[in-house]
Amino acid sequence: MDTTDLADRIARGERRALARGITLVESARVDHQAQGAEVIAALPRDRQALRIGLSGTPGVGKSTFIEAFGMMLIGQGLRVAVLAVDPSSARSGGSILGDKTRMDRLSREPGAFIRPSPSRTHLGGVARRTREAVALCEGAGFDVVLIETVGVGQSETVVAQMADLFLLLLAPAGGDELQGVKRGIMEMADMILINKADGDLKPAATRTCADYAGALRLLRKRPQDPEGYPRAMMVSALAEEGLEAAWADMQTLVDWRRREGFFDATRAAQARYWFEEEVRQALLSQLDDPRVRAGMDDLAAHVAQGDLTPVAAALELVQTHLRR
Numbered sequence: 001m002d003t004t005d006l007a008d009r010i011a012r013g014e015r016r017a018l019a020r021g022i023t024l025v026e027s028a029r030v031d032h033q034a035q036g037a038e039v040i041a042a043l044p045r046d047r048q049a050l051r052i053g054l055s056g057t058p059g060v061g062k063s064t065f066i067e068a069f070g071m072m073l074i075g076q077g078l079r080v081a082v083l084a085v086d087p088s089s090a091r092s093g094g095s096i097l098g099d100k101t102r103m104d105r106l107s108r109e110p111g112a113f114i115r116p117s118p119s120r121t122h123l124g125g126v127a128r129r130t131r132e133a134v135a136l137c138e139g140a141g142f143d144v145v146l147i148e149t150v151g152v153g154q155s156e157t158v159v160a161q162m163a164d165l166f167l168l169l170l171a172p173a174g175g176d177e178l179q180g181v182k183r184g185i186m187e188m189a190d191m192i193l194i195n196k197a198d199g200d201l202k203p204a205a206t207r208t209c210a211d212y213a214g215a216l217r218l219l220r221k222r223p224q225d226p227e228g229y230p231r232a233m234m235v236s237a238l239a240e241e242g243l244e245a246a247w248a249d250m251q252t253l254v255d256w257r258r259r260e261g262f263f264d265a266t267r268a269a270q271a272r273y274w275f276e277e278e279v280r281q282a283l284l285s286q287l288d289d290p291r292v293r294a295g296m297d298d299l300a301a302h303v304a305q306g307d308l309t310p311v312a313a314a315l316e317l318v319q320t321h322l323r324r
Contacts, residue, residue: 003035007042010140015113018140022115025132040132043139049081050254051134053159055149055185056169061195062148065169065237067103072243073144074111081137082106082114083130084148113142131162131274160188161273164263165250168192170212172204186212187219190230190253193246197234209234224262229253292321 009017025036056062063084070080082103106112115133130147137145149159160166168189186192192212197205212232219230231249235242257263286292299313308316 001035003038004042007039007139010039010136011044013141018113018136019115021136022117022129022133025129025136026117036129036132040135040139043136047138047141049134049138049142049145050165050250051145051147051163052250053147053149053163053166054169055159055166056195057171060169060171061237062169063103065193065195065235066146066148067106068237068240069243069247070103070106070112070146071109072240072247074106074109078143079111079141080106080109080113081140081142081145082112082148083133083137083145084114084116085130113137113140130159134162161270164254164257164266165190169195170208171196172201172208186215186230190225191246191249192216192230192232193242194232194234195237198236198239198241202234205234224257224260224266226253226256292317295321 006017006021010021021036021039024032024039027033027036054062054066066082066084070082073080103114107114117130117133134145134147147159147163166189168185168191170192172194194205194209194212197209209232216230216232222230233242233246233249235246237243254263257266287296296317299308299317302308303310303313
């Protein structure tokens, strides 16, 4: 494959080339990953999209919000890419990848690109190579990249390590469903959007928004936030209400962070985080070596028989098979 030609086609905005580039970086084959890295390295470095991560409870309307929000952005002349991460079955390993069916209007727009990806076994609400897919979308000239996570959980804050803004979508009167995880995810969120604020649910949405606004005021102020952030707002993706106000607040926050130097500092910290993550993954990949796997199986048998404790067996594996 001519990776330079593929990079040139992606830089010209060819959707099929972009899809092929994402397939390369998501592939488990080593040669494909090397080609994907070459494509990313050959892309223009001066292009920068606004990366927005979105998470929320199941059924909160993430796909509906993304479609309405994306259509609003396209109406303003922006190009929008959507990277939707679908949960993979722990039993079969498969994913439905049906996000486009719930964004039928947006998927038909020439200025939009929607790519569903399986999470496989990767934790954190995103796929392992989502960050590389974001880089490809930036190289293709998209202005905004929306990253939809699998859904709220204790580890779904990893998306904050690849996004410039992290939005948390919540439903009206859904307080108890986030107990135990909401504090951690609220500390990462830049904005909390109460969706479905329309019809009979509007009074409940107003109360929920007030509750979360009060909760946010109790959190310790972060240095990367100006006065009034993070904040809670009401939106209705179905009625397309509150979207422009939310976008205006997002732009205000991003502009402030750029002026104060937090935007570039955050991206630098994110690059370091992903470097360290790649080192961890490279170390874990050594477990796939047949000799290491054989030693691991042998030690596992001793652990099962009670001859060794799991801690002692793990230490022996590292000292004997993994240490160079």
